[in-house]
Amino acid sequence: MLLARTAQKVSRLRTSYLEIFNYVRSGRVTPTPGSYVRIASSPRAFHGASCLREQIGGRLELPQILENYKKAVEFPPATYDFETFLSQASPGQDVVLHGYLGVRSDISKKLSFVRLQDPTMNFSIQLVSTSHNDSFEKLRSLRPNSPVTVMGKVQAKKAKNAEMEKRDPWEISLNDVQLLNDFPSDIWMAPDMVHPPKHRHLQLRTSSELRDALRFRAQVRNVCREELEQSRPSFTEIETPLLFKSTPEGAREFLVPTRKHGLAYALPQSPQQYKQILMASGIPRYYQFARCFRDEDLRADRQPEFTQLDLEMSFATGEDVMRVVEGIIRRLWSNLMNTEAPSGPFHRLSYQDAMSRYGSDKPDTRYGMEIYRIEHLLPVDLVNKITPLASPFVEIFKVVGNETDPSATSEFITRFLDSPAGAPFNDNPEGAPGIFVYDAKMPLRGLQPFGFQAAEYVEELLEPDHGDLLVIQAREAAPFAGGSTPIGDLRRALHSAAVETGFKPDSTGFDFHWIVDFPLFSPSTESEPGQGGAAGISSTHHPFTAPKTAADVDMLLTDPTKVAADHYDLVVNGIELGGGSRRIHDAAVQEFVLRDVLQMPPERLTDFSHLLEALRAGCPPHAGLALGFDRLVAVMLGKDSVRDVIAFPKTGKLGEDPMVKAPSMVTQEALETYHLRLIEE
Ligand code: ASP
Numbered sequence: 001m002l003l004a005r006t007a008q009k010v011s012r013l014r015t016s017y018l019e020i021f022n023y024v025r026s027g028r029v030t031p032t033p034g035s036y037v038r039i040a041s042s043p044r045a046f047h048g049a050s051c052l053r054e055q056i057g058g059r060l061e062l063p064q065i066l067e068n069y070k071k072a073v074e075f076p077p078a079t080y081d082f083e084t085f086l087s088q089a090s091p092g093q094d095v096v097l098h099g100y101l102g103v104r105s106d107i108s109k110k111l112s113f114v115r116l117q118d119p120t121m122n123f124s125i126q127l128v129s130t131s132h133n134d135s136f137e138k139l140r141s142l143r144p145n146s147p148v149t150v151m152g153k154v155q156a157k158k159a160k161n162a163e164m165e166k167r168d169p170w171e172i173s174l175n176d177v178q179l180l181n182d183f184p185s186d187i188w189m190a191p192d193m194v195h196p197p198k199h200r201h202l203q204l205r206t207s208s209e210l211r212d213a214l215r216f217r218a219q220v221r222n223v224c225r226e227e228l229e230q231s232r233p234s235f236t237e238i239e240t241p242l243l244f245k246s247t248p249e250g251a252r253e254f255l256v257p258t259r260k261h262g263l264a265y266a267l268p269q270s271p272q273q274y275k276q277i278l279m280a281s282g283i284p285r286y287y288q289f290a291r292c293f294r295d296e297d298l299r300a301d302r303q304p305e306f307t308q309l310d311l312e313m314s315f316a317t318g319e320d321v322m323r324v325v326e327g328i329i330r331r332l333w334s335n336l337m338n339t340e341a342p343s344g345p346f347h348r349l350s351y352q353d354a355m356s357r358y359g360s361d362k363p364d365t366r367y368g369m370e371i372y373r374i375e376h377l378l379p380v381d382l383v384n385k386i387t388p389l390a391s392p393f394v395e396i397f398k399v400v401g402n403e404t405d406p407s408a409t410s411e412f413i414t415r416f417l418d419s420p421a422g423a424p425f426n427d428n429p430e431g432a433p434g435i436f437v438y439d440a441k442m443p444l445r446g447l448q449p450f451g452f453q454a455a456e457y458v459e460e461l462l463e464p465d466h467g468d469l470l471v472i473q474a475r476e477a478a479p480f481a482g483g484s485t486p487i488g489d490l491r492r493a494l495h496s497a498a499v500e501t502g503f504k505p506d507s508t509g510f511d512f513h514w515i516v517d518f519p520l521f522s523p524s525t526e527s528e529p530g531q532g533g534a535a536g537i538s539s540t541h542h543p544f545t546a547p548k549t550a551a552d553v554d555m556l557l558t559d560p561t562k563v564a565a566d567h568y569d570l571v572v573n574g575i576e577l578g579g580g581s582r583r584i585h586d587a588a589v590q591e592f593v594l595r596d597v598l599q600m601p602p603e604r605l606t607d608f609s610h611l612l613e614a615l616r617a618g619c620p621p622h623a624g625l626a627l628g629f630d631r632l633v634a635v636m637l638g639k640d641s642v643r644d645v646i647a648f649p650k651t652g653k654l655g656e657d658p659m660v661k662a663p664s665m666v667t668q669e670a671l672e673t674y675h676l677r678l679i680e681e
Contacts, residue, residue, distance in 0.1 A: 042250075072180045073096075075149045082118035082125070089170045093154040097125070097172070103144045114137060116150055116172070121208060126157060126171040135176045145183035151176040158200065197651050198658040204647070213645045217633045219288060219336060224309055227331045228287050231324060235285040235311060240274035242267060242291065247607045248532050248600070249542050251294040254304070257674035267293035267305075270626060272542060273611050275312040276583055280364055280619035287311040289629060297653055301641050303630065304655040308578070312624030318566050318582045321623045322346075322514060325570060325578070328627075329512065337636060342512050346570075350517040355480040359395070359488015364574030366507035369491050371397045372461055374472070377454040385449070387431030387474035395487045398462045399469040399494055400504070406439040408469040408503075413437070413469055416497045425490050433490055434472040438464040481522050510635075513571045520547055520565035521597070533598030541567045543594055544611075545581035553589075560597050570627070571676075577632055580625025587615035 024657070034109035060068075080088070085095065102115035102124065110131040111540045117124040127150060129139045142148065149526040152172035159165035183189075195203040204210055228235035246266035247252055256265040268274075271290045278286045290310040296302055309328075313320055317396045326346055335343035354363050357370050375383065375394035381395060413435055416422045439446040447470070464470060471494070473487040478637035484492075498504035537560060541547060547553045548564040555563045566582035584590045591612055594600050628641040643649035650657055671677065 011618045046357055060573045075178055075180060082123040086123060089154045091154055092158050095154060097150045101142055101144055101146050101148055127174050128171050129174040133175060135174050138490040142179055143183050143185060145189060147179040149180060200648055213637055214414060214647055217645055220332060220633050223332050224328055225333050227328045233284050235287040236283060238286050238288055240271040244268040247653060248604055251296060254293045254295050257676060259673055261675045269294050270308060271310050275310060275624060276611060277614040279312055279314045279622040280617055290555050301453035303642060303650050307629040308626040309629050310626040312622060314620045314622045316623045318568055318623050321580055321625050322568060325625055344514040346514050348514045348516050351515055354515050359485040359491055361483045362571045362574055362576040366511050367495050368396045369399060370649050371395045371487055377457050379451045382449050386434040386472060389430055389474055389476060391477055392474040393477045394472055394474045396470060396472045397491055398464055401467040401469045403465050403467040406437045409437050409469050412503045421497060422495055428486050431474045432484060436470040438468045438470060440466045510572050515569040515571055516566045517564045520545060520563040521560050533600045535599040537561060541565060541581050543598060544583045546584045575635055578625055578627035582623040585615060585619050585621045587612045590615055
């Protein structure tokens with residue numbers, strides 16, 4: 001026990017898992033042999049379990065294991081949960097409590113104290129154990145973190161001062177303690193310890209922040225549900241199948257092979273088609289917390305499986321959907337957040353405006369730094385210096401700098417451009433950015449390369465102050481496509497770097513926007529082949545999104561790339577929370593888009609025949625949206641990563657779950673069952 005206590009102390013001092021692991025391996029601390037188990041009984045019957053036991057290095061024989069287990073199988077119910085108990089306790093009361101043991105303090109040969117943490121790990125109470133009682137030795141044999149049932153008498157706790165007495169008024173004089181499972185000494189666990197992903201259970205157990213995030217997530221779900229159930233007509237929660245079929249909606253899918261030769265399901269990238277079929281089925285309003293699966297790499301904090309709050313409304317337009325979603329957000333913010341709920345209809349920004357003013361289709365508008373086109377003002381010399389492109393667009397934005405010391409601004413930007421974060425901007429094939437520190441003491445205030453006239457115009461446009469930074473960047477003179485421009489990425493990266501280095505304070509509050517009027521189609525790229533049509537264009541959102549106006553419908557025939565979509569994305573603080581659209585509810589028009597506009601091959605077209613069939617049956621106009629639920633919770637909690645709000649997130653490039661070791665190699669037997677053969681790589 002002494003050794004175990006030493007180890008406990010050491011573990012409290014060391015917070016990094018790796019450090020502790022190395023420390024143990026170095027042999028300076030030897031975990032005490034556990035009270036479990038190496039077994040001499042039939043290796044066949046206990047193979048899996050005996051491996052684990054050997055790993056633990058225990059000593060008990062099977063009869064003893066079963067005997068111990070029997071003691072834990074039957075345990076009395078708690079007389080109270082801790083919260084109720086702490087508010088209702090009275091001295092002399094006999095109570096039964098469940099919880100985890102803390103680290104024991106052996107005060108003397110006759111007296112021990114240990115705190116009992118309740119099952120939620122939010123509350124704890126002191127247990128007092130004296131040698132007069134039979135439970136004394138028993139308690140002394142138990143290790144910290146073990147789950148126990150405790151029986152005892154409530155007594156007032158003597159505290160050093162009134163304040164402490166108020167905070168922690170009771171203690172339990174221990175009558176009996178029942179061990180429900182041991183916590184072996186070779187598992188290292190201490191507050192604030194960082195565990196590797198394969199020990200997610202230990203991370204969850206030690207991090208109250210993580211557990212609180214999961215609890216908060218459940219509350220967010222309840223509030224969303226409340227809002228949707230109470231709206232009129234109310235939404236109906238409907239589960240749609242997870243075993244779906246492969247359809248070229250936009251993302252790469254996961255396939256689920258079946259035992260029938262050559263047949264596979266696909267996991268849904270979203271319930272999009274089922275929810276539209278529900279609209280054709282007379283369900284007026286649908287919602288679901290839907291599990292979605294996309295086989296994408298995990299950059300940009302994405303998960304291959306994630307949750308959406310998915311909804312769809314019949315006899316509705318995008319306007320109706322946006323109103324409902326604003327209601328959800330408002331209720332969430334007023335019920336669960338300490339900041340003011342967003343009022344009024346959310347701002348709207350067209351895709352064009354968002355891209356030209358902020359260089360992003362999910363701009364964080366809180367910190368300004370608006371972008372302007374200025375190539376028409378610049379001397380050719382300057383343009384040629386910053387880009388190899390002929391007749392490019394050139395854009396500019398301002399970063400508020402250090403007004404007392406322009407050299408601090410220069411130092412900030414030099415550091416940024418020399419750092420790995422700056423590398424992609426220096427290496428931009430369209431030219432590196434041109435950087436100017438506005439300095440009242442310099443000729444033309446540091447804007448000499450602009451020439452007198454352009455410098456004056458820039459000053460009028462951006463009103464720079466002494467010490468501010470002006471950034472110019474060229475790009476191909478072409479319409480916007482995709483989610484951002486290089487200058488938009490630079491704006492965002494510079495803002496983050498300025499905040500990280502303390503050059504600028506972080507923006508506060510929540511600035512909700514709808515981004516609207518996206519192009520219905522975008523050029524296909526190698527990395528985003530979209531629906532695999534032969535037209536060289538793909539649906540920007542998905543192929544079911546409707547053109548915005550009657551004029552846009554006409555343009556489907558003449559110039560599909562100019563068609564605006566009735567598609568809306570909800571953006572807050574530079575993060576896309578979700579997106580949706582009004583759908584094409586007419587089967588013939590949907591077929592025309594798939595066949596003639598996107599030019600999908602006939603065999604892929606038949607993949608959508610179920611949807612066309614449903615639309616054909618008098619499907620009403622409908623519109624919907626999906627909110628990324630993981631991201632929504634992360635934003636509400638101010639977490640940088642969705643992994644902090646998911647119990648068992650996937651990690652690594654391939655999306656592994658290191659705890660359960662998934663994905664795992666397919667056995668030969670399984671390959672045969674599913675009629676599959678592995679090709680040697
Ligand atoms: N199914 C869409 C998506 O997953 C959302 C929608 O259009 O409702 O992005």
